Amino acid sequence: MTMRRRLGFLLIGLIAMLLIGAAAVIALNLRDEAPLPPEADAPFAATPMQIERGRYLALAGNCAGCHTVRGGAAYAGGLGIGTPFGTVYASNLTPDRAHGIGSWSAAHFWRAMHNGRSKDGRLLYPAFPYPSFTRITREDSDALYAYLRSVPAAATPNTPHRLRFPYDTQAALAVWRALSFAPATFVADDAQSSEWNRGAYLVEGLGHCIACHGARNVLGATQDKRGLSGGLIAGENWYAPSLTSKREASVADWETRHIVALLKNGTAPGASVSGPMADVVFRSTQHLSEADLTAMAVYLKKLPDRTPAPTETPPQRRDAGALERGARIYDQRCAYCHGDAGQGVPGAFPPLAGNRAVNLETPVNLIQMVRQGGFLPATTGNPRPFGMPPFGHVLDDNEIADVLTYVRSAWGNDAPAVTARDTMRR
Structure with missing residues (x-):
């Protein structure tokens, strides 16, 4: 076989591998996602109860924390979220047709929450925490949509993201999603109480606690298998301590009422919140019902204990x-x-x-x-x-x-x- 033929076969093999890889990335990005049916654009008639439910869920998810800038219109976006790859800007969620979600259907909104895809088909950056929101129910997604459609429309243009190449490309995002994201649904654990399951739904889904309290890999994806094991909050230089280590912020030994007090009031016997968590309590958890806060406390108390085993270390040396x-x-x-x-x-x-x-x-x-x-x-x-x-x-x-x-x-x-x-x- 001549050298030219060998190079030709090598080139064909390389092209085939690239095509197979591209097909795999496309397939993985379309998991659990079907084309929207024609009725997806049907008018959405929200009930007052549904809108009120959505308002409460928006508080549980702290949606305003990212989608409202100080002094700006509610949910009009514009807040810059720092990442190791550049800055992502929160989008306009008001019912403005030109810049917000005024032209979106409930099905478009559900696809964004569950699949991380915008109305026009673009893949969304996970600074919008759809890796957690994917677990919420369609019923809750529709309620959120109903509420956001009820807030005053704001004609605030969306600020373009400022990401370094190649992170600013849809191709790079597609590869990231193929490696790091799969749509999911919340599955109740029959071995646990309904209260524990409600807490798990809030903490793992709308609360997206892992976005701060989870470790991330080199690609910026949360390491779900490590759970709420603590992590440095990108762009803010605050450390969200581990909720599974008694050396850090585990509440396994706390009374349930004290966990509820911390989430509701920002302070509890021997503890208080500050930094980014103070903002979470102010904007979100203080507004939740006693039942939901108790459910979250029950869930957090039962997190697996991953406190590192004590080791023999030499005394700390200090100047x-x-x-x-x-x-x-x-x-x-x-x-x-x-x-x-x-x-x-x-x-x-x-x-x-x-x-x-x-x-x-x-x-x-x-x-x-x-x-x-x-x-x-x-x-x-x-x-x-x-x-x-x-x-x-x-x-x-x-x-x-x-x-x-x-x-x-x-x-x-x-x-x-x-x-x-x-x-x-x-």
Whole structure:
């Protein structure tokens, strides 16, 4: 066989492999998706009960959190969502026909929620968390659609995404979806109570908790098998702690009523929310019914325990100078509220001694708290919460590292030292 013929066969084989791969990607992107029937565009007559149900579901999914910018029209989109691949901008969900979903049918909306595909057939970026929303029922999707069709229309154009090549192409997104997304439905676990199943439906579906509390792979896909094992929130540099580790944020040993209090009021005995979770409580969970919050608590309490086994580790080594400087800063800036021994003030300022948030392996949340301040959400149960002022304007990176190194080593705390490199602004 001549060299030319060998190269020809090799080229034919390569083309065949590419065609097979392309066909597989197309097939995987069409899983559980049939062409919309002609009646899909039939008029949708929403009932007042359906609209009210949709309003409640929009709160459960915190839809306004991404689709409403500060000072902008409700659900008119425009918020930029940072990702490792660029910025995705939330779309206009109002009934405006030119820029929103005014020309969409309930079937188009369901396809977006369940299959991650827009009305015009484009594949949607998973910054819109359809990998979680795919689990919601068609009934709930229709209720959401009914509610969004009832809000005032806003003629706000959609902002084009700003993603690097090749992530800005539909081809790259199709490959990602083939590898990382499959439409699903929520299947109740007959071995669990109806309350647990309701909690699972909310946490895994509309609540899309894994979007923050889940680990991600190099392609940015949530690692579902690891569950709510914690992860760094892309673009925000906050760490959503593991809900399956007692060293981080597991609530397995909590009383159910205390979990409900945290989700409803933003504070509970020995714990409070801040950062992105404060926004979730403010915009979403404080508005949910007691029954749904209790169901979520029941589900969260039964998450599998994945606390790492204790290991023999050498004592943490810390620079004596850093500890001395940190103690001085703490005495000047922090002790008035958090106490000389990190004991805090019940109902006002959280204790730092023995605090799980203080002892997390990663210090990113503490750095953000010191730099930006920490503020609980204003809720019905806690309408005037105490807050922590920002110190980013009075402490430089080295000083923040020193005071956090001190706090993470004092009063029985034993977490790794914080370095100036950790505090570098990202």
